[in-house]
């Protein structure tokens with residue numbers, strides 16, 4: 001029956017963590033805290049790919065008009081090509 005005790009222990013820890021988070025939110029935001037939270041999104045060609053094993057997977061689709069090499073920007077409900085302005089709406093949403 002030691003397993004059950006461990007489960008309870010982890011639950012208590014989670015509750016404690018949640019309470020800590022709440023306390024953090026209550027604290028007045030200082031400039032330092034804001035600066036820490038601000039994280040610039042890294043940009044570059046590498047951000048368009050992920051590596052799966054030995055293969056590269058493209059995260060964004062290519063423009064249908066411009067062809068391979070022209071990535072389309074993800075705008076939530078649609079993809080847009082910055083080169084020619086072509087917009088493709090996402091079907092499954």
Ligand SMILES: [Zn+2]
Nearest residue numbers: 063066081084
């Ligand atoms: Zn295009």
